[in-house]
Amino acid sequence: MFIQLDLESAEPIYIQLQHQIIEGIAKKKLQPGDPLPSVRSLAADIGINLHTVNKAYQYLKQEGFILIHRQKGVVINPDGFPKADEAYKKQLKSSLHPLISNAISRGLGEDDFLRICSDIFNKFKVEGENG
Amino acid sequence: MFIQLDLESAEPIYIQLQHQIIEGIAKKKLQPGDPLPSVRSLAADIGINLHTVNKAYQYLKQEGFILIHRQKGVVINPDGFPKADEAYKKQLKSSLHPLISNAISRGLGEDDFLRICSDIFNKFKVEGENG
Amino acid sequence: MFIQLDLESAEPIYIQLQHQIIEGIAKKKLQPGDPLPSVRSLAADIGINLHTVNKAYQYLKQEGFILIHRQKGVVINPDGFPKADEAYKKQLKSSLHPLISNAISRGLGEDDFLRICSDIFNKFKVEGENG
Amino acid sequence: MFIQLDLESAEPIYIQLQHQIIEGIAKKKLQPGDPLPSVRSLAADIGINLHTVNKAYQYLKQEGFILIHRQKGVVINPDGFPKADEAYKKQLKSSLHPLISNAISRGLGEDDFLRICSDIFNKFKVEGENG
DNA sequence: GTGGTCTAGACCACG
DNA sequence: GTGGTCTAGACCACT
Numbered sequence: 001m002f003i004q005l006d007l008e009s010a011e012p013i014y015i016q017l018q019h020q021i022i023e024g025i026a027k028k029k030l031q032p033g034d035p036l037p038s039v040r041s042l043a044a045d046i047g048i049n050l051h052t053v054n055k056a057y058q059y060l061k062q063e064g065f066i067l068i069h070r071q072k073g074v075v076i077n078p079d080g081f082p083k084a085d086e087a088y089k090k091q092l093k094s095s096l097h098p099l100i101s102n103a104i105s106r107g108l109g110e111d112d113f114l115r116i117c118s119d120i121f122n123k124f125k126v127e128g129e130n131g
Numbered sequence: 132m133f134i135q136l137d138l139e140s141a142e143p144i145y146i147q148l149q150h151q152i153i154e155g156i157a158k159k160k161l162q163p164g165d166p167l168p169s170v171r172s173l174a175a176d177i178g179i180n181l182h183t184v185n186k187a188y189q190y191l192k193q194e195g196f197i198l199i200h201r202q203k204g205v206v207i208n209p210d211g212f213p214k215a216d217e218a219y220k221k222q223l224k225s226s227l228h229p230l231i232s233n234a235i236s237r238g239l240g241e242d243d244f245l246r247i248c249s250d251i252f253n254k255f256k257v258e259g260e261n262g
Numbered sequence: 263m264f265i266q267l268d269l270e271s272a273e274p275i276y277i278q279l280q281h282q283i284i285e286g287i288a289k290k291k292l293q294p295g296d297p298l299p300s301v302r303s304l305a306a307d308i309g310i311n312l313h314t315v316n317k318a319y320q321y322l323k324q325e326g327f328i329l330i331h332r333q334k335g336v337v338i339n340p341d342g343f344p345k346a347d348e349a350y351k352k353q354l355k356s357s358l359h360p361l362i363s364n365a366i367s368r369g370l371g372e373d374d375f376l377r378i379c380s381d382i383f384n385k386f387k388v389e390g391e392n393g
Numbered sequence: 394m395f396i397q398l399d400l401e402s403a404e405p406i407y408i409q410l411q412h413q414i415i416e417g418i419a420k421k422k423l424q425p426g427d428p429l430p431s432v433r434s435l436a437a438d439i440g441i442n443l444h445t446v447n448k449a450y451q452y453l454k455q456e457g458f459i460l461i462h463r464q465k466g467v468v469i470n471p472d473g474f475p476k477a478d479e480a481y482k483k484q485l486k487s488s489l490h491p492l493i494s495n496a497i498s499r500g501l502g503e504d505d506f507l508r509i510c511s512d513i514f515n516k517f518k519v520e521g522e523n524g
Numbered sequence: 525g526t527g528g529t530c531t532a533g534a535c536c537a538c539g
Numbered sequence: 540g541t542g543g544t545c546t547a548g549a550c551c552a553c554t
Binding site: 281284287288289327343344345346351355357358361362363364365366367369370372374376378379380382383386 | 412415420458474477481482492496497509511
Binding site for chain 1: 249
């Protein structure tokens, strides 16, 4: 796996794990129907606790990114991914809000901010095509 | 004060408080040199503990948004605000990264994402001019 | 632990604690990667409040001397220590300034002052080699 | 007067005031027998509280840097200054100790440290000759 | 069991 | 009256 965790980060491990997997999807390293390691094997692989992996998987399942079959194991949702509905957009806005107010306070203009976002988007595109 | 907290939120109160004050700065409700309530009065005002207010103030002081005068109380930094240096941009990118990978996974395109950002920027501009 | 505090001192306990730990690093009693006691156990050990220990730890973490693992506890930064950058030197100078002006006023010459500094350095070297 | 205070500093004002006056002595701007402003006039001059000036003066008097005559006012001690006795040296060492352990931890060598001290001494010499 | 967060209440230094 | 410091005790998130 391509999972990269920072055990010393203030960010909880299960959150990092969610991000890494969603990032794998965004970069198309993980495509609908692709299998994911079992909770046990992934935990052993990364060297973290079972519960931590499970917590991340449960969130991804709940959000519709993955399916968890009792026997078949874990797969990327073959029916596509959760849509960007209003609830999601609302949550996205509330995440962006403090970032943007901070940027404005520091004198970082809208253009600069949008370019930074754009750069990140491009990074995903390129890696998605090549990786 | 215009502080609006959600005591039920998973977001720590002192973080919300930081955001609210930085937002006040972004909206120009709080201008350089403006006084802020004392930890005690703000705590009493909002109905939270003074240590919680203090924690938020200490962060804002450390970041350079406010000055804590020894006995005179707290003021918005009259010498302007922290610059958007490389360290800040790096931190901003790492905050945006998971948001954007999530957006891509959900099929929210770059244009939509940028428009949402832009909308938030505009909201600040308008409120900054009128408020 | 080798921590020695003076609870009667005007110097805040958490500052003394910071000094003691940095001194431990300087004397190489504490080496990169070494574990430090948890806030709770150290607090109980010394007989002070855990918040006081935590305050000292937070400062040392911020300065880069230690890492606070999520649940694993606290370790001396295995990647080495903060560098003596310009910001640090500036702060060091402003700390030395009043000490030196006082020394001059009392007729303590540069040679004597430097020798006192040198003695302290030597003490650290010797203890570092033997301790 | 040449007093320069930073009202926003974490350093108490009366401490800054002590430092400034001792610095004036070190730079020979203030010589034995020279008059100092009264508590009232200095407080008014700098725009701080009477008690603050008084607290600084009392310390300087106690240490032997100044004399306070009830009628004649305040003068720099005409009989010279307090000597660098053992008590003073002990206190100096305990002030230097944490500075030096910090320096060592950050990889600042003895030579660099001594040169920084030396530079500050030279600054006083030059200003003492010209000022 | 670990650190993170929050509350409550106290004393002190400062001005 | 202000912030700084310390204590005591509690609940929660994380692993």
